[in-house]
Amino acid sequence: MSKSDCRIDIEEISGVTVARLLEKKILDEANIDLLGQELFALVDKDGRKKIVLDFTLVEYLSSAALGKLITMHKKTNTAGGKLALCSIQKDILDVFKITQLNKVLTLCTDLDDALRKIG
C-alpha cells in the first residue's frame, strides 16, 4: 500500500502509537472497511499496545465507522492494551454522546491529554 492510499498516518510518541485519521468524511462503507483494516493491523499485525486515534481532521462519521471503533476498542482490550481517541470536533462528539459510546471509549480533549491517560 502506498502512503497516498493510507487512511491513517502513524507516529510513535514516548511508546504510544498515534494514528491520525486522514479522511475528512468517514461515511461510505468501502472507505470505512479499508480504514478498519488499517486500524486492526496496528493490533493484530504490529502488536501495538498503546494507541491514540487523533480525530483532528475528521468532520463526518457514520455508524459504520463507530462499529470499527468499537471493534478496535475490543481488540485492544483483548490484547491487554489501551486505546484513546482525541481532538474530536463538537459535531462528532455529539455522535459519540447520542450513541453513549463516550461511556465505553476513552475520549480525550487533545493529544497531550490522551498521552497522559494511556502513556
Next chain:
Amino acid sequence: MTEPVEFETSILSKLTEGLGLQQKIVHLMERFCYSSRDVFAVRLSFEEGLANAIMHGNQSDKSKLVRVTCRIDARELRIQIQDQGAGFEPDAVPDPTREEFIERPTGRGLLLMRAYMNRCEFIDGGRCLIMERERNSPLPIIED
C-alpha cells in the same frame, strides 16, 4: 431562492451510488441557506438511511433499486428512501445504548436518524423511510 425544489431518482443497490446524491442534497441545502448543523445532520442521516436500504433492505442485490425522493424549500427538507426488500419492524430493533448491546459494532443508524431528524418514520412495512428536518433545527438535543 423561494420556490421549492424536488427531484426523484433510482439508484443501484451499491453504496457508492449514493455519493453523488448526497452531494446534490448538500448543494441544495446550501442554496437554501441551511445551517452547517443542518448539513451535518442530513448528510449523516441520509448515509444511514441509504445504507440501511441497500444493505439490509435490498441485501446489496444489484438487481434491486433504491428510489430516493427529495423536496426542499426554505422551511424544511424531506427525503424519502424506498427499497425493494422484505421490510422490517423498526420497533423490534434493539436499543444500542443498552448495556447488553452497547459494544455491538452495528445497529446505531436508526438511533442517529431519530436524533438528528425532526421526523423519521417508516411506512410500507419498513421498506420506505421518510425523514424531515426543519431549516435551522436545534436537533440533536444532547443530554450530558
